[in-house]
Amino acid sequence: SYELTQPPSVSVSPGQTARITCSGDALPKQYAYWYQQKPGQAPVLVIYKDSERPSGIPERFSGSSSGTTVTLTISGVQAEDEADYYCQSADSSGTYIFGGGTKLTVL
């Protein structure tokens, strides 16, 4: 079955750049999406179609794609960015999948 693989955790100091990766065999053919989830809250879409940013999402959030890996980059990380981040994609049959999530810690 199709899987999306993320690192369990990423740590970064305030003001630095955080990069969270997501790997999956179908990613060259399917768009990836990224969600931010803070404790006790519903997820929030921060990147769609690999690299597009919804309105209201700060410019420090960006996405990129290369082969079977997509990357969420947070430039100039702030304390408020500490959260769990999930990548999501779909397969050709119309079913959706989430990665295992990455906990971003701001030191």
Next chain:
Amino acid sequence: QVTLRESGPALVKPTQTLTLTCTFSGFSLSTSGMCVSWIRQPPGKALEWLALIDWDDDKYYSTSLKTRLTISKDTSKNQVVLTMTNMDPVDTATYYCARIESVDYGFDYWGQGTLVTVSS
């Protein structure tokens, strides 16, 4: 303003059937491209996609759970209903409904989620 709200029982017994309702406003599920999905999250664990229904009444299910899930919509009531049969304690989770406005746009609006505990 788009909103979604999940409702249903907070506690179900093993082997029972769970019925959850997503009531939404600010959009119509009869609009071309519109979809509503169910996603769950066990305590402390990752998100898991369950099912999706689109404006054309096409339905899609998680491969691993498809035999237990049924998704339906009532466009006049702005509601999407998910049923899950044969509930087990491992199904204890927060269940979310979320919207996709159009293909390729992602789950852009989510409900706050409802915690369902499976226990005898």
